[in-house]
Amino acid sequence: MARRTPRDLRSARWLEGDTLRSFGHRSRMMQMGFARHDWAGRPVIAIVNTWSDMNPCHGHFRARAEDVKRGVLQAGGFPVELPALSLSETFAKPTTMLYRNLLAMETEELLRSHPVDGAVLMGGCDKTTPALIMGAISAGYPAIYLPAGPMLRGNWKGKVLGSGSDAWKFWDERRAGKISDQDWNDIECGIARSYGTCMTMGTASTMTAIAEAIGMTLPGASSIPAADSNHIRMSAECGRRAVEMVWEDLTPEAILTRESLENAITVAMALGCSTNAIIHLIAIAGRAGAGIGLDDFERASRKVPVLANIRPSGDEYLMEDFFYAGGIRGLMERIRSHLNLGAMTANGRSIGDNIAGAEVWNDDVIRRPDNPVYREGALAVLRGNLAPDGCVIKPSACEPRLLRHTGPALVFDDYPSMKAATDDENLDVGADHVLVLRNAGPLGGPGMPEWGMLPLPKKLVKEGVRDMLRISDARMSGTSYGGCILHVAPESYVGGPLALLQSGDLVTVDVPARSIRMEVTDEELARRRAAWARPSARYERGYGWMFSRHVKQANEGCDFDFLETSFGAAVREPDIH
Numbered sequence: 001m002a003r004r005t006p007r008d009l010r011s012a013r014w015l016e017g018d019t020l021r022s023f024g025h026r027s028r029m030m031q032m033g034f035a036r037h038d039w040a041g042r043p044v045i046a047i048v049n050t051w052s053d054m055n056p057c058h059g060h061f062r063a064r065a066e067d068v069k070r071g072v073l074q075a076g077g078f079p080v081e082l083p084a085l086s087l088s089e090t091f092a093k094p095t096t097m098l099y100r101n102l103l104a105m106e107t108e109e110l111l112r113s114h115p116v117d118g119a120v121l122m123g124g125c126d127k128t129t130p131a132l133i134m135g136a137i138s139a140g141y142p143a144i145y146l147p148a149g150p151m152l153r154g155n156w157k158g159k160v161l162g163s164g165s166d167a168w169k170f171w172d173e174r175r176a177g178k179i180s181d182q183d184w185n186d187i188e189c190g191i192a193r194s195y196g197t198c199m200t201m202g203t204a205s206t207m208t209a210i211a212e213a214i215g216m217t218l219p220g221a222s223s224i225p226a227a228d229s230n231h232i233r234m235s236a237e238c239g240r241r242a243v244e245m246v247w248e249d250l251t252p253e254a255i256l257t258r259e260s261l262e263n264a265i266t267v268a269m270a271l272g273c274s275t276n277a278i279i280h281l282i283a284i285a286g287r288a289g290a291g292i293g294l295d296d297f298e299r300a301s302r303k304v305p306v307l308a309n310i311r312p313s314g315d316e317y318l319m320e321d322f323f324y325a326g327g328i329r330g331l332m333e334r335i336r337s338h339l340n341l342g343a344m345t346a347n348g349r350s351i352g353d354n355i356a357g358a359e360v361w362n363d364d365v366i367r368r369p370d371n372p373v374y375r376e377g378a379l380a381v382l383r384g385n386l387a388p389d390g391c392v393i394k395p396s397a398c399e400p401r402l403l404r405h406t407g408p409a410l411v412f413d414d415y416p417s418m419k420a421a422t423d424d425e426n427l428d429v430g431a432d433h434v435l436v437l438r439n440a441g442p443l444g445g446p447g448m449p450e451w452g453m454l455p456l457p458k459k460l461v462k463e464g465v466r467d468m469l470r471i472s473d474a475r476m477s478g479t480s481y482g483g484c485i486l487h488v489a490p491e492s493y494v495g496g497p498l499a500l501l502q503s504g505d506l507v508t509v510d511v512p513a514r515s516i517r518m519e520v521t522d523e524e525l526a527r528r529r530a531a532w533a534r535p536s537a538r539y540e541r542g543y544g545w546m547f548s549r550h551v552k553q554a555n556e557g558c559d560f561d562f563l564e565t566s567f568g569a570a571v572r573e574p575d576i577h
Contacts, residue, residue, distance in 0.1 A: 014115035052086035059195035071239025098447030107135025124148025149226035151196030163198035164479020196226025202478030215345035223327030269377030272313025274478025282557030301377030441473035441491025452476035
């Protein structure tokens with residue numbers, strides 16, 4: 001492919017030529033202290049930075065943006081930093097999932113509306129990864145993803161703490177009266193000791209690994225801890241590489257293919273990934289025009305074993321250990337027979353080239369295929385009369401006894417009533433019950449909050465119960481674990497069968513058979529449907545109103561219908577008159 005020339009640069013439409021408008025653009029650049037030779041003939045690289053004071057995962061991004069700029073300048077480019085929505089998983093309510101598509105829209109429009117030739121996308125906290133990539137795909141300009149990296153291991157009294165996973169575990173112990181106020185405070189102080197994303201295999205680490213598997217990062221970038229000096233060097237290299245990608249005209253369209261998306265599914269399964277991977281990858285595929293759906297995940301789950309011994313699917317290690325053991329390149333080398341090795345990546349080489357010669361230095365952290373953590377993939381897709389369009393469970397993080405289970409449903413229509421009931425020590429509930437939360441999906445939540453790891457009834461926690469079957473149309477944190485069936489589609493808010501389930505109905509789940517059903521006759525279900533009324537609207541104005549009219553269901557990726565590639569013709573370049 002012929003290299004582009006300075007005359008081909010998109011930014012030249014703004015900054016070159018003898019017109020009144022280009023005079024205005026150049027004079028305003030000079031207003032900021034730049035001279036013509038700073039940008040003339042150089043690719044303008046947008047650094048889309050999701051830093052904010054309310055996002056601890058991205059606390060280092062101010063400094064990393066400067067490292068990216070250094071790399072851009074070294075390669076002969078001109079860096080410009082563009083701030084974007086931070087989507088702090090910890091603080092943004094009711095859920096960052098409500099705003100993933102908003103960040104994707106912002107990213108697309110930031111890039112299209114400004115005089116930029118390529119981009120470095122800085123993200124990491126859960127929804128920022130898919131959102132930035134989705135927006136970059138739709139914009140269509142060369143782009144490389146810079147992952148925030150996981151934080152350091154947590155520590156408390158000599159015990160290693162993992163983000164989320166240990167919070168849920170010790171919260172149950174506190175509810176059972178076994179954790180003192182002082183110990184609880186010490187756990188708070190010790191569980192998150194540095195900037196960076198969750199260091200368990202939660203949604204953040206899952207999605208940054210997926211970004212690498214689809215080819216949008218530098219080789220090995222997704223495994224580097226945020227506080228490691230390698231992260232600084234990687235950031236500068238992202239800046240250098242972004243400049244070269246502009247000259248090569250290497251766009252997401254050339255990288256994001258069905259083959260690369262299949263690689264991402266395969267890698268996700270081997271990692272013991274977050275259940276959220278399904279929703280985000282389907283949405284990314286929708287932007288790329290590739291037909292990825294639940295069946296693709298189901299096929300991969302049957303053949304790809306879990307090799308990453310990282311909590312919560314694993315029982316001991318965290319992302320820092322994973323990096324030292326060989327990281328994502330080491331894991332991919334061990335599953336290379338399942339990968340499409342010719343898929344292109346952001347460094348201009350194939351995925352096969354990028355993992356060639358990769359080694360693993362700890363066979364317990366990254367297992368061999370003949371000694372997996374779990375013999376089938378991390379996720380399973382179930383279908384039946386309770387979820388005709390599918391639902392998801394993470395069997396690798398679930399007590400084995402729950403993989404085949406029949407029990408009476410205990411149904412709640414909202415989170416507050418469910419929380420009050422599970423805290424009631426007189427609740428009539430046993431370990432065989434199936435807890436059900438509905439009206440928590442894309443429209444019902446709204447935004448499909450991470451409520452799916454329903455709290456176990458306090459009564460049972462005190463009796464020593466630590467897992468039971470739970471069903472919802474919500475999502476759950478990737479750091480969560482247990483017998484949680486999620487993403488029930490269609491959701492109850494729109495009249496999915498979950499809306500018809502009643503307390504006392506028997507629910508049968510058979511994960512090996514991939515089935516889920518309520519033991520209720522078709523005649524009774526028809527009677528209940530005739531009596532069902534749709535809940536009131538969640539929003540009557542604003543962004544939430546728009547969200548409610550255009551968001552798709554969980555099995556379709558929860559993107560807005562009008563943002564998918566298939567919706568209409570590509571947006572043309574902006575007029576400059």
